[in-house]
Amino acid sequence: MPGIVHVVDDDASYLTAIQQVLExxxxxxxxxxxxxxxxxxxxxxxxxxxxxDVRMPGMSGLELQRxxxxxxxxxxxxxxxxxxxxSTTVKAIKAGADDFLIKPVGPxxxxxxxxxxxxxxxxxxxxxxxxxxxxxxxxxxxxxxLQVFQxxxxxxxxxxxxxxxxxxxxxxxxxxxAIMDKFQVQSVVDLVRIAERLGVLGAKDEPDATA
Numbered sequence: 001m002p003g004i005v006h007v008v009d010d011d012a013s014y015l016t017a018i019q020q021v022l023e024x025x026x027x028x029x030x031x032x033x034x035x036x037x038x039x040x041x042x043x044x045x046x047x048x049x050x051x052x053d054v055r056m057p058g059m060s061g062l063e064l065q066r067x068x069x070x071x072x073x074x075x076x077x078x079x080x081x082x083x084x085x086x087s088t089t090v091k092a093i094k095a096g097a098d099d100f101l102i103k104p105v106g107p108x109x110x111x112x113x114x115x116x117x118x119x120x121x122x123x124x125x126x127x128x129x130x131x132x133x134x135x136x137x138x139x140x141x142x143x144x145x146l147q148v149f150q151x152x153x154x155x156x157x158x159x160x161x162x163x164x165x166x167x168x169x170x171x172x173x174x175x176x177x178a179i180m181d182k183f184q185v186q187s188v189v190d191l192v193r194i195a196e197r198l199g200v201l202g203a204k205d206e207p208d209a210t211a
Contacts, residue, residue: 003118004048008032008064009080010056018051021107027114035064043075049098049117054081054088062088065095074124076117080105134194137182145182148175152188153195 005027007018015031022029028048032038036059038050050068054061065077076098081088089100098117101110141149144165151161158176162169180186183194195201 004028004030004044005051005114006030006032006038006043006048006075007051008035008038008056008061009051009053010034011053018110021110022114025111035059035061039064039067042071047118047122049076049078049114049121051078051080051114054079054092055083062091062095065092065097069096074121076121078113078117131197134183134198137184138198138200140182141179145175145179148172149179149191149195150200152176152179153192153201155188155192 005022007015007022007029009015009018009031010033012033015033019029019031030041030043032041035052035056039059043050052061052064059067061079061081068075068077077092077096078099078101079089079092079097080101080103082103084100084102092100098120099113101113138146144167147165148161151164152158156164158169158172161167161172165172167175180191183191185191185194192201
């Protein structure tokens, strides 16, 4: 299944029409007559997106967006409105909305927007997972290995690292092998890329540690 689409709109006939279009395209659909209903349900963060009306009785679409963000939700939001205005659009996009569509929306336009939103969300989650795995591996480095890592990703030689840290060159080579094993890479180029992703490229050395 391509994902779950959460549709929030106070217009019951519109909810029914949207649900039929989406289910015919293979989506699972959850409908909500108010923003509060979705907030109470706490939808699954793993996949899907939210189609959200801007103007509704009670909590508005923008307010729901704000509250979901406060809860740490990363589900992409596509706003739908029959009453567009620049100020609302800007607020929604600045707050992280994935798209802003004007009713009535043709099925093709809607389906393309949903597919883009779900794909971006999936890609972002995969990147977050990869980054978390790299952070976990970084945390397994000993203090000395971290120093060696920070030196070699700057393009410095084993000899330079040995001189800077007061170790024998063979000790630096052993640390370097251990670092590559922990990160599961084969080259310094790979380590440099990892350092860039982790934001530690060019970081200052930690205080001296024993080998």
